[in-house]
Amino acid sequence: MTFKLAASPHSHQRRTTQQVMRWVYLALIPGVMTLIYFFGWGVIWQLLLAIATAWTAEALCMMLRGRPVESAWRDHTALVTAVLLAISIPGFAPWWIIVIGTAFSIIIVKHVYGGVGQNIFNPAMAGYVVLLISFPVQMTSWPLPVQLSQVDLSFLDSAVLIFTGYTPSGYDIEQLRMGADGMTMATPLDSLRTALNHQLTIDEALQQPIFGSFAGLGWQWVNAAFLLGGLVLLKVRVISWHIPVGMLLGLAVPAALAWLFSPDQSVSPVLHLFSGATMLGAFFIATDPVTAATSKRGRLYFGLLIGFLVFAIRTWGGYPDAVAFAVLLANMTVPIIDKYTQPVVYGHGGRT
Amino acid sequence: MNYKEITWQGLWENNPALVQLLGLCPLLAVTATVTNALGLGLATLLVLIGSNITVSLVREWVPKEIRIPVFVMVIATFVTVIQLLMNAYVYGLYQSLGIFIPLIVTNCAIIGRAEAFASKNPWRRSAYDGLMMGLGFTLVLVVLGGIREVLGNGTLFDGAELLLGDWAAALRIELFAVDYPLLLAILPPGAFIAMGFIIAIKNAIDHYREQRATKPAKEVTRVRVTAQ
Numbered sequence: 131m132t133f134k135l136a137a138s139p140h141s142h143q144r145r146t147t148q149q150v151m152r153w154v155y156l157a158l159i160p161g162v163m164t165l166i167y168f169f170g171w172g173v174i175w176q177l178l179l180a181i182a183t184a185w186t187a188e189a190l191c192m193m194l195r196g197r198p199v200e201s202a203w204r205d206h207t208a209l210v211t212a213v214l215l216a217i218s219i220p221g222f223a224p225w226w227i228i229v230i231g232t233a234f235s236i237i238i239v240k241h242v243y244g245g246v247g248q249n250i251f252n253p254a255m256a257g258y259v260v261l262l263i264s265f266p267v268q269m270t271s272w273p274l275p276v277q278l279s280q281v282d283l284s285f286l287d288s289a290v291l292i293f294t295g296y297t298p299s300g301y302d303i304e305q306l307r308m309g310a311d312g313m314t315m316a317t318p319l320d321s322l323r324t325a326l327n328h329q330l331t332i333d334e335a336l337q338q339p340i341f342g343s344f345a346g347l348g349w350q351w352v353n354a355a356f357l358l359g360g361l362v363l364l365k366v367r368v369i370s371w372h373i374p375v376g377m378l379l380g381l382a383v384p385a386a387l388a389w390l391f392s393p394d395q396s397v398s399p400v401l402h403l404f405s406g407a408t409m410l411g412a413f414f415i416a417t418d419p420v421t422a423a424t425s426k427r428g429r430l431y432f433g434l435l436i437g438f439l440v441f442a443i444r445t446w447g448g449y450p451d452a453v454a455f456a457v458l459l460a461n462m463t464v465p466i467i468d469k470y471t472q473p474v475v476y477g478h479g480g481r482t
Numbered sequence: 483m484n485y486k487e488i489t490w491q492g493l494w495e496n497n498p499a500l501v502q503l504l505g506l507c508p509l510l511a512v513t514a515t516v517t518n519a520l521g522l523g524l525a526t527l528l529v530l531i532g533s534n535i536t537v538s539l540v541r542e543w544v545p546k547e548i549r550i551p552v553f554v555m556v557i558a559t560f561v562t563v564i565q566l567l568m569n570a571y572v573y574g575l576y577q578s579l580g581i582f583i584p585l586i587v588t589n590c591a592i593i594g595r596a597e598a599f600a601s602k603n604p605w606r607r608s609a610y611d612g613l614m615m616g617l618g619f620t621l622v623l624v625v626l627g628g629i630r631e632v633l634g635n636g637t638l639f640d641g642a643e644l645l646l647g648d649w650a651a652a653l654r655i656e657l658f659a660v661d662y663p664l665l666l667a668i669l670p671p672g673a674f675i676a677m678g679f680i681i682a683i684k685n686a687i688d689h690y691r692e693q694r695a696t697k698p699a700k701e702v703t704r705v706r707v708t709a710q
Contacts, residue, residue, distance in 0.1 A: 230664075238675065242678075260666050263665060263666055263669065263671075264663075264664050264665040264666040264667075265662055265664075265665070266665075267662070268662070
């Protein structure tokens with residue numbers, strides 16, 4: 131009988147990074163399909179541009195750092211960053227927007243800090259915030275949902291619009307965003323904010339055609355689809371429940387309190403949960419294992435903090451949506467969360 | 483410390499902006515264009531020379547216990563002089579630099595030199611040290627301003643006439659036309675990111691020089707004399 135000596139670690143992660151990342155983008159498929167259905171083919175072109183840029187940037191960085199290029203391509207983390215960024219930006223944004231954003235995410239946010247597993251900020255969200263701060267006009271020009279749009283863009287028309295700024299029939303992005311009455315329409319969260327600033331009640335604001343049965347037209351189903359994908363990730367245990375539940379609670383509880391106290395001036399919790407990037411953020415962005423807190427309790431607090439920050443920025447801040455800012459701010463607090471939620475090693479301290 | 487050493491210390495080895503990381507507040511706040519950066523750099527340079535000379539001359543009479551307030555008073559005097567001069571002769575630049583001219587008083591690089599060098603050395607060397615430290619600071623400001631102006635606006639030396647007179651309007655170079663400026667480069671975060679890269683490049687150059695300086699020791703190969 132032989133005794134085999136095995137070096138630690140003795141317990142193994144069941145999946146490699148590559149497998150985890152593959153699950154993540156498989157679970158993104160329903161959300162992306164819904165996004166394409168409601169907001170046009172531009173999303174596909176943004177995805178292609180983002181992936182091409184991410185792979186080029188990743189290869190460039192690995193070569194500069196003298197590391198094997200193939201290993202970086204194989205773990206798919208750059209791909210997930212690219213996909214998350216591409217679906218966060220408006221579908222018909224000019225091509226250089228996504229190229230600058232993805233290059234910044236990969237080169238500066240990821241590789242300058244040391245590559246996979248070393249970055250302190252979520253690369254996709256840092257890239258998004260750079261774009262939002264640098265190019266506010268392009269980054270807030272969300273196309274109308276197809277039901278309201280006056281112009282139907284084919285797959286190739288979308289490409290022409292993204293690369294030249296005009297469709298083959300001569301419309302620019304501003305004209306495409308006009309509704310039947312010739313008024314440019316904002317996103318649901320944006321128009322709610324404007325309406326509240328104009329002393330309208332929420333019920334009056336919800337009369338606008340941009341709203342659907344329970345949240346923004348189109349946006350409600352996009353969020354529902356991301357929720358579906360997120361539940362799949364939970365089911366296959368790629369992510370644990372702590373961050374998504376924390377974030378949704380952190381957003382819904384303050385929203386519900388505000389709504390109960392003044393239903394005329396507060397956005398209802400359902401509207402909060404199914405608007406903007408809430409579900410995408412809760413299940414796909416905040417759950418990034420590198421930049422989130424480490425322990426389970428820590429992750430719950432991390433999620434709660436993001437949710438509350440989203441509520442706070444949406445309600446009192448200067449921007450209509452807040453997931454990116456909330457995630458980055460919470461990333462900064464991770465060292466403190468980790469310090470105070472470090473699990474007690476068995477036999478050392480703790481309650482006796 | 484001889485003059486060559488002081489030059490090397492001020493411009494590279496002990497550069498106030500890149501190594502001591504002093505005076506970062508004006509460094510990051512006003513370097514959106516080369517003109518602003520050069521203006522603030524020159525103002526800081528003049529204050530630094532003046533304060534270094536004065537501190538060095540009075541160093542025998544200032545009691546140790548109250549030296550810091552005395553240094554601050556000296557620096558504040560020179561800053562006021564510079565501020566009034568700028569108000570008189572380069573009014574446009576004076577307005578675009580705004581609060582950052584009076585804030586030179588709080589620039590740690592200046593009081594740092596007064597404390598570390600001028601209060602211990604004769605006045606000629608102190609003046610030269612002020613000049614070199616000021617030049618090192620100005621150089622970094624200008625490089626940073628250049629990077630941010632090119633990335634943000636696609637221009638160089640925009641508004642140079644505010645600092646150098648009307649002829650300098652011809653210095654303006656438009657490298658490329660931007661429809662949408664990269665606001666990040668002009669806003670403070672861009673300054674932090676660009677500054678990080680400049681420091682990284684400096685460290686990389688130092689690392690490279692160090693490696694070249696220390697040649698690999700000669701390998702001594704011994705002849706085996708014993709039988710195996």
